[in-house]
Amino acid sequence: MLSADGVLMKEASNVREKQSVGTQTAGLSMQTAGLGTQTTDRRLLAVNEISHKSNTPPPRSLCPHRLPSVLPADPPAMKFYGPIIPNKIADQYTAAYYQNIGGYLGYRLDVNLEKRLLLIDSATLLSGFKHRPGAQTWIGEHVGKFLFSASKTYAYSHDERIKHLMDDMVRKYIACQMPDGYMGTYLYKDRWKDWDVWAHKYCIIGLLNYYSVTGYKPALTTAERAADLICRTFGDQPGKRDLMLAGEHNGLAPGSILEPMVDLYRYTGNPKYLAFCRYILRAYEQKDGPGIIGNLEKYGVVTKVGDAKAYEMMSCFLGILKYYKLTGQEKYLTLLEGAWTDITRHRLYVTGTASDHEVFVKAGVLKATNDDDMGEGCVTVTWIQFNLSLLQTTGDPKYATELERSVYNHLLAAENPQTGCVSYYTALQGPKPYRCDQGYSCCLSSVPRGISLIPEMIGGKIKGTFTVLMYENGEAATEVTADDHSTVALKVKSVTKFPADGKVDFEIDPSRAAAFTVNFRVPDWSANFTAKVGNDSYPGKNGQLLAVNRKWNPGDKVEITFDMPIQVLPGGVSYPNAIAIKRGPQVMAIDKSLNKEIGAINTVSFSNAKELQTANSALPADWDWPEAFSADMKINNIPEKVVLVPFAEAGQKSGDVEVWINR
Numbered sequence: 260m261l262s263a264d265g266v267l268m269k270e271a272s273n274v275r276e277k278q279s280v281g282t283q284t285a286g287l288s289m290q291t292a293g294l295g296t297q298t299t300d301r302r303l304l305a306v307n308e309i310s311h312k313s314n315t316p317p318p319r320s321l322c323p324h325r326l327p328s329v330l331p332a333d334p335p336a337m338k339f340y341g342p343i344i345p346n347k348i349a350d351q352y353t354a355a356y357y358q359n360i361g362g363y364l365g366y367r368l369d370v371n372l373e374k375r376l377l378l379i380d381s382a383t384l385l386s387g388f389k390h391r392p393g394a395q396t397w398i399g400e401h402v403g404k405f406l407f408s409a410s411k412t413y414a415y416s417h418d419e420r421i422k423h424l425m426d427d428m429v430r431k432y433i434a435c436q437m438p439d440g441y442m443g444t445y446l447y448k449d450r451w452k453d454w455d456v457w458a459h460k461y462c463i464i465g466l467l468n469y470y471s472v473t474g475y476k477p478a479l480t481t482a483e484r485a486a487d488l489i490c491r492t493f494g495d496q497p498g499k500r501d502l503m504l505a506g507e508h509n510g511l512a513p514g515s516i517l518e519p520m521v522d523l524y525r526y527t528g529n530p531k532y533l534a535f536c537r538y539i540l541r542a543y544e545q546k547d548g549p550g551i552i553g554n555l556e557k558y559g560v561v562t563k564v565g566d567a568k569a570y571e572m573m574s575c576f577l578g579i580l581k582y583y584k585l586t587g588q589e590k591y592l593t594l595l596e597g598a599w600t601d602i603t604r605h606r607l608y609v610t611g612t613a614s615d616h617e618v619f620v621k622a623g624v625l626k627a628t629n630d631d632d633m634g635e636g637c638v639t640v641t642w643i644q645f646n647l648s649l650l651q652t653t654g655d656p657k658y659a660t661e662l663e664r665s666v667y668n669h670l671l672a673a674e675n676p677q678t679g680c681v682s683y684y685t686a687l688q689g690p691k692p693y694r695c696d697q698g699y700s701c702c703l704s705s706v707p708r709g710i711s712l713i714p715e716m717i718g719g720k721i722k723g724t725f726t727v728l729m730y731e732n733g734e735a736a737t738e739v740t741a742d743d744h745s746t747v748a749l750k751v752k753s754v755t756k757f758p759a760d761g762k763v764d765f766e767i768d769p770s771r772a773a774a775f776t777v778n779f780r781v782p783d784w785s786a787n788f789t790a791k792v793g794n795d796s797y798p799g800k801n802g803q804l805l806a807v808n809r810k811w812n813p814g815d816k817v818e819i820t821f822d823m824p825i826q827v828l829p830g831g832v833s834y835p836n837a838i839a840i841k842r843g844p845q846v847m848a849i850d851k852s853l854n855k856e857i858g859a860i861n862t863v864s865f866s867n868a869k870e871l872q873t874a875n876s877a878l879p880a881d882w883d884w885p886e887a888f889s890a891d892m893k894i895n896n897i898p899e900k901v902v903l904v905p906f907a908e909a910g911q912k913s914g915d916v917e918v919w920i921n922r
């Protein structure tokens with residue numbers, strides 16, 4: 260500790276020297292007196308945090324130089340501060356950014372805001388920056404991950420409370436930047452080991468997201484200075500460090516900084532960042548690198564890339580995809596589409612996640628107990644990001660199918676609606692191990708990110724045509740091009756009880772009568788999908804977009820109806836003697852707390868009945884989300900009714916959960 264303190268003090272004295280030449284790092288030399296005490300008032304804690312070891316008087320604010328006197332005011336309509344360098348490949352899907360999302364997804368967006376994001380404690384997340392070294396080696400990632408979730412949530416909700424929390428966090432965070440741009444939580448002597456570059460990745464991601472919704476320039480500047488340090492430190496020129504050796508998993512972890520480097524190039528136009536992106540792509544293929552491109556070209560399977568670590572690999576995919584969009588180099592898209600096919604065919608659980616002990620394993624092997632550490636939350640979320648990015652890039656609705664699968668099942672299963680606590684791994688078999696800590700587990704910061712992306716998935720324009728992708732209550736406003744090439748303002752509103760039933764009422768409200776097309780995604784699990792407009796009926800084909808082209812008048816109504824036949828899913832290689840039940844997009848589960856007559860949960864067996872009866876009365880009064888069904892099954896071979904709930908809702912009161920049911 261003494262030597263650690265010594266280095267800390269050395270760094271602090273550097274800071275003070277630099278301060279005299281105008282570098283603004285007021286927060287760094289502070290020793291926290293109040294951290295770890297039971298202070299609950301954040302403002303009080305901030306006052307405690309500025310007690311000094313040095314003789315310099317404490318500044319009046321943690322970051323007096325960097326703050327404008329008034330923080331950016333909330334614009335009446337959300338303004339986005341986007342990149343200045345356009346992509347060569349234009350997005351084929353652009354989200355309509357739905358508002359007032361209600362129903363099932365709206366309820367979970369509220370849980371994520373009220374019970375998770377608003378309860379995040381800045382002091383915990385910032386502790387590793389204020390007291391280097393941090394409590395553990397990856398504590399530095401959480402601020403950036405929070406800022407991502409909070410920025411997306413603020414863009415959707417315009418909620419002042421989350422804005423205030425972000426503003427406060429960002430002010431304190433950027434004050435922790437070292438004079439040379441360092442934004443990690445390590446001592447100088449230990450820099451660039453383990454998760455240090457990785458934390459810088461999340462620093463840039465978080466600050467760019469915050470900048471994009473506030474226009475707050477110091478956030479962008481801080482990100483640039485952190486990236487400049489990375490660019491100065493790593494490279495394949497003499498005297499520079501090898502990025503692939505600066506972290507875990509054969510370079511997959513540090514190499515994933517490609518994603519925000521592409522973004523930063525697009526936000527600033529600084530060619531240095533583009534050059535660094537090219538270096539990262541070369542480094543992937545070095546002898547000590549993960550061989551992402553080479554191995555995908557040669558084998559086409561993700562298990563051959565690096566050490567097959569799923570979260571870090573797909574984090575690299577996000578960067579490669581962004582690089583493809585920037586440059587138009589087709590081979591990258593082709594390889595990533597191949598990786599996507601490999602994952603969906605061989606390595607995806609029925610609930611839309613992957614990974615066993617955090618890696619991609621053998622084809623079809625999808626073990627699903629708590630002992631298998633299956634479905635890491637970070638993997639679910641990065642898989643969702645990968646699909647959303649592929650949807651944006653190509654406009655292919657097959658990616659929306661995967662988004663629906665993951666969101667309605669594994670993503671929402673990983674956050675307890677009762678408490679806002681999150682599970683690291685979420686097994687299909689057994690209780691869900693929800694945890695409430697902050698600033699420790701990667702997944703606890705990742706799962707809220709996935710939920711914060713939901714407003715971007717519900718619908719938008721595919722190749723210029725308004726397209727409904729998910730069936731949820733909400734409102735969207737956009738502009739479309741009419742058949743006569745004129746521009747029409749369009750509002751779309753949907754009202755539904757889905758996923759309780761398959762009826763969705765749309766109002767299609769153009770600013771004036773005009774002929775154009777509206778697309779509706781026809782889910783692969785649906786039957787008899789029909790759109791009715793007045794006396795006209797349009798039948799849909801599963802897995803495709805139903806294009807309804809007609810002359811639309813202001814206030815036109817569309818009634819979408821579809822059946823939700825019960826699917827019985829085979830247990831595959833890992834559960835050959837079991838089945839799972841799926842209704843619409845939702846995989847169902849037995850929750851033992853709702854089936855008191857069951858002794859051991861594996862005494863239940865499926866008896867071929869494909870009917871589910873609504874059984875909401877079986878739920879306790881304080882159960883969140885009223886959706887339960889009863890099914891004819893057997894308990895110890897005796898016919899009995901068994902209560903099923905969506906897997907995403909199961910286990911919310913700590914009950915034992917079972918998706919794979921013996922047959």
Ligand SMILES: [Zn+2]
Pocket residue numbers: 635636637638683700701702703705
């Ligand atoms: Zn994780």
